[in-house]
Amino acid sequence: xxxxxxxxxxxxxxxxxxxxxxxxxxxxxxxxxxxxxxxxxxxxxxxxxxxxxxxxxxxxxxxxxxxxxxxxxxxxxxxxxxxxxxxxxxxxxxxxxxxxxxxxxxxxxxxxxxxxxxxxxxxxxxxxxxxxxxxxxxxxxxxxxxxxxxxxxxxxxxxxxxxxxxxxxxxxxxxxxxxxxxxxxxxxxxxxxxxxxxxxxxxxxxxxxxxxxxxxxxxxxxxxxxxxxxxxxxxxxxxxxxxxxxxxxxxxxxxxxxxxxxxxxxxxxxxxxxxxxxxxxxxxxxxxxxxxxxxxxxxxxxxxxxxxxxxxxxxxxxxxxxxxxxxxxxxxxxxxxxx
Amino acid sequence: xxxxxxxxxxxxxxxxxxxxxxxxxxxxxxxxxxxxxxxxxxxxxxxxxxxxxxxxxxxxxxxxxxxxxxxxxxxxxxxxxxxxxxxxxxxxxxxxxxxxxxxxxxxxxxxxxxxxxxxxxxxxxxxxxxxxxxxxxxxxxxxxxxxxxxxxxxxxxxxxxxxxxxxxxxxxxxxxxxxxxxxxxxxxxxxxxxxxxxxxxxxxxxxxxxxxxxxxxxxxxxxxxxxxxxxxxxxxxxxxxxxxxxxxxxxxxxxxxxx
Numbered sequence: 001x002x003x004x005x006x007x008x009x010x011x012x013x014x015x016x017x018x019x020x021x022x023x024x025x026x027x028x029x030x031x032x033x034x035x036x037x038x039x040x041x042x043x044x045x046x047x048x049x050x051x052x053x054x055x056x057x058x059x060x061x062x063x064x065x066x067x068x069x070x071x072x073x074x075x076x077x078x079x080x081x082x083x084x085x086x087x088x089x090x091x092x093x094x095x096x097x098x099x100x101x102x103x104x105x106x107x108x109x110x111x112x113x114x115x116x117x118x119x120x121x122x123x124x125x126x127x128x129x130x131x132x133x134x135x136x137x138x139x140x141x142x143x144x145x146x147x148x149x150x151x152x153x154x155x156x157x158x159x160x161x162x163x164x165x166x167x168x169x170x171x172x173x174x175x176x177x178x179x180x181x182x183x184x185x186x187x188x189x190x191x192x193x194x195x196x197x198x199x200x201x202x203x204x205x206x207x208x209x210x211x212x213x214x215x216x217x218x219x220x221x222x223x224x225x226x227x228x229x230x231x232x233x234x235x236x237x238x239x240x241x242x243x244x245x246x247x248x249x250x251x252x253x254x255x256x257x258x259x260x261x262x263x264x265x266x267x268x269x270x271x272x273x274x275x276x277x278x279x280x281x282x283x284x285x286x287x288x289x290x291x292x293x294x295x296x297x298x299x300x301x302x303x304x305x306x307x308x309x310x311x312x313x314x315x316x317x318x319x320x321x322x323x324x325x326x327x328x329x330x331x332x333x334x335x336x337x338x339x
Numbered sequence: 340x341x342x343x344x345x346x347x348x349x350x351x352x353x354x355x356x357x358x359x360x361x362x363x364x365x366x367x368x369x370x371x372x373x374x375x376x377x378x379x380x381x382x383x384x385x386x387x388x389x390x391x392x393x394x395x396x397x398x399x400x401x402x403x404x405x406x407x408x409x410x411x412x413x414x415x416x417x418x419x420x421x422x423x424x425x426x427x428x429x430x431x432x433x434x435x436x437x438x439x440x441x442x443x444x445x446x447x448x449x450x451x452x453x454x455x456x457x458x459x460x461x462x463x464x465x466x467x468x469x470x471x472x473x474x475x476x477x478x479x480x481x482x483x484x485x486x487x488x489x490x491x492x493x494x495x496x497x498x499x500x501x502x503x504x505x506x507x508x509x510x511x512x513x514x515x516x517x518x519x520x521x522x523x524x525x526x527x528x529x530x531x532x533x534x535x536x537x538x539x540x541x542x543x544x545x546x547x548x549x550x551x552x553x554x555x556x557x558x559x560x561x562x563x564x565x566x567x568x569x570x571x572x573x574x575x576x577x578x579x580x581x582x583x584x585x586x587x588x589x590x591x592x593x594x595x596x597x598x
Binding site: 082211212213214215224227232270275278 | 389426450
């Protein structure tokens with residue numbers, strides 16, 4: 001049954017990719033996709049230059065970015081849920097999103113309106129926020145993840161307050177709209193420069209997390225158990241948190257805050273392949289990439305103007321998670337047969 | 340492999356829970372750790388396992404000081420069967436047992452086929468082979484505890500710590516758990532330290548006993564010599580009788596329950 005799901009997922013991903021490539025304000029026929037792809041290899045596919053421009057400079061980087069960000073956020077979601085032993089933990093639990101939003105708002109208000117500059121500020125402040133949360137938690141004698149979560153809440157609250165202050169001070173006709181749109185998240189800013197800045201971090205980070213995936217199984221146990229099994233919990237926690245934070249910070253810095261992906265995709269992946277993280281991480285990456293690709297295509301085609309993607313992910317994602325939870329608990333109730 | 344505790348003082352915060360404890364657990368024996376709630380049993384286990392750093396004193400396993408070792412080295416010497424066994428995620432029992440082998444597996448790797456075969460053999464020995472594909476969280480308390488025992492055996496360390504392994508177990512399962520431990524200690528030559536609430540289990544299954552009261556050792560030595568009415572009264576603060584049954588076994592009962 002689960003193999004069928006996996007084959008179906010690959011077919012669905014292929015269809016979603018073709019749909020995303022063909023659909024948009026400049027429609028591209030399915031028959032033009034092959035000549036367009038070949039045109040990059042020097043073959044004259046007889047396609048109009050404006051179609052080539054839209055395809056290679058707008059649509060392809062946007063699709064690559066949506067797949068990369070979706071995969072990155074989903075893998076980070078899997079890792080954070082495992083580390084915090086909480087299926088409801090999201091990748092922004094330690095304040096990375098709040099920190100990035102503050103960095104982006106700061107850049108928009110005082111420094112630069114260039115997207116790469118805003119991206120750089122967002123990335124640095126995202127990493128900075130998580131570092132403060134980690135530093136605060138390490139000051140406590142209690143080294144459990146609960147203290148880390150509380151530190152994350154504190155740091156998030158401070159940076160969110162900072163964002164509110166900046167929004168209050170922002171020029172309502174220019175800066176405020178930019179800040180709000182950035183916070184809501186969108187791929188309309190996608191470019192090859194953003195792909196180049198984001199993709200290596202996501203790919204290398206995801207590869208590392210997949211490589212060390214089996215050990216993450218042990219991190220889902222409490223500290224005492226994991227230590228007794230021979231895992232230096234505190235060192236490995238730093239590795240998993242650091243790598244995931246870099247992935248999330250680079251994703252959020254590229255396209256803004258995108259809700260729900262890091263929370264629901266790990267659940268869907270777990271439903272398909274179980275909790276074993278060596279299988280779970282690649283599955284979540286694949287599903288997350290596909291999910292955000294579809295959500296972005298919906299966001300840019302559903303109306304005449306582009307809708308911030310977090311609105312779409314929330315409207316579709318939240319009820320879907322609810323459905324999964326109810327459906328799964330019914331199944332588990334049937335499966336349970338303790339002796 | 341023997342365990343030696345020397346002048347150990349340890350606790351949480353400023354108030355010590357254990358006061359200047361010294362004892363030795365001999366190799367290849369079952370040692371029962373008994374005492375009332377909050378007498379320091381789990382704290383002593385944590386110190387032996389290197390989880391809690393003592394404010395004074397040392398723990399040695401086969402003359403190697405625990406705190407001088409890395410976590411992975413400690414795990415190769417000591418395994419733990421924990422008191423609680425809750426996982427927020429749905430692993431299968433085989434996946435749980437396989438985690439016991441992490442100290443042998445490279446950090447970028449996963450269990451190989453040989454590890455899986457070994458884990459299944461241990462599950463068969465413990466009598467839980469039919470549970471390997473079942474989700475761990477769907478098991479009963481007794482079954483979970485047996486899976487935890489299988490995981491500790493898969494860790495393959497010469498010293499085993501069992502922290503109240505009989506908590507939440509029914510009467511037959513308590514004896515099944517202790518019987519299994521008796522068998523593994525005999526067959527594998529492991530040293531087992533088991534915290535127990537019921538002195539009857541210590542009387543029936545342990546070679547040695549360590550009796551704790553308010554973080555101090557009341558008595559430590561062979562069970563048949565020390566588990567008597569005087570020491571039990573001192574540890575539990577109740578009038579306790581050790582009666583001999585018609586079959587020749589001994590049972591521990593509170594004096595007031597006799598009428």
